[in-house]
Amino acid sequence: MILTKAQYDEIAQCLVSVPPTRQSLRKLKQTFPSQSQATLLSIFSQEYQKHIKRTHAKHHTSEAIETYYQRYLNGVGRNGTAPVLLELANEVDYAPSLMARIILERFLQEHEETPHFLFKEVMVSHLGNLINLLSTDDKVIFNQVPNDW
Template identity: 35%
Template sequence: MRLSRTEYKEIARWIDRLRPTRQCMRMLKEKFPKYLSESKAQPNAPVLLQLANEVDLSPALMARIILDRFLQERDGETRSKSVLNNMLKDPALIQDSILAQNIYQCTINDCCYGPLVDCIKHAIGQEHEILLCDKLKERNLSFLDENQLRTMGYDKTPDIILEVPIAVEGHIVHWIESKASFGDDHSHRTYLNEQFWSYWNRFGPGLVIYWYGFIEELDCQRDRGILLKDCFPTDIVTLCHATQ
């Protein structure tokens, strides 16, 4: 699925109208004492989750902020990001049982942010990488996947490097990157700067598959060596075909 930028912005504006602008930090500071009092009065109530809904904040983000503040006040120091992440993933690591229960309630009720969503995204990403490998095998295309490349000493690689380049829609492709997401302006610009151009510099021109579609105007780097598709290409030309 490809969307024009105009169509994408119209959808984004409509979504923005569904929920107000988040002025949450000030409200959070005002309501933090409320959590302490209500959690003691109702130890089994989802107080943090209710507060997150009241201030229109991601429940998992609310959990992270409250947990960070709790640890600072208890220990007198800021905990590392990894410590916070581990506690959010496994609330049993939190010594305060009431807070642990509230953290758990927040993370399992957040469909957009947090450790549960990260696990789902990771699983979906892996599924599409396997799908890509299966498609390549069906076409008898020789390739190296990311794990093989890392064992060879590469530190930053695309998902697939083709051992023999192919042509897609008249463009040479040396590597393929699988993205199990929609390619919008912000995410694509970030990927270009942090991934795609470095792949291009190291391995040559390549193909990015946004399995859930992208803004069609973003497919504007073909002449520079980065091709966008929303599915596995069907019009592949191999060296064998070219020779014939």
């Protein structure tokens, strides 16, 4: 089935008000049953990428970076096991992976004098925890969505 511009726009409009989750994809499939999963996932991904590109500059100002970094440190300081990074990214409507990059780059600026081997050990631990959170929490889009969504 060929997708018309009007159909694409209708699907894209539905995506404006939903978070980037698998549950949203399921609802989209229910709303547009005549479209294939692949088509809906493609549109979903394209629209999310457009959103990230539009808001990228806003999240990379020095003020925003410092705010995010301080909020991350405060959150981790209060509860080291809380998904602070994920919550922060969702709150400011930015991709968790890109938020992690902002935090990591800011951390590196502050710790340039840290010996490489020590830094690597600490960051592997932090990134391992982040990956575990991202893989168990359904609040992000993964590169591959299972066929049963």
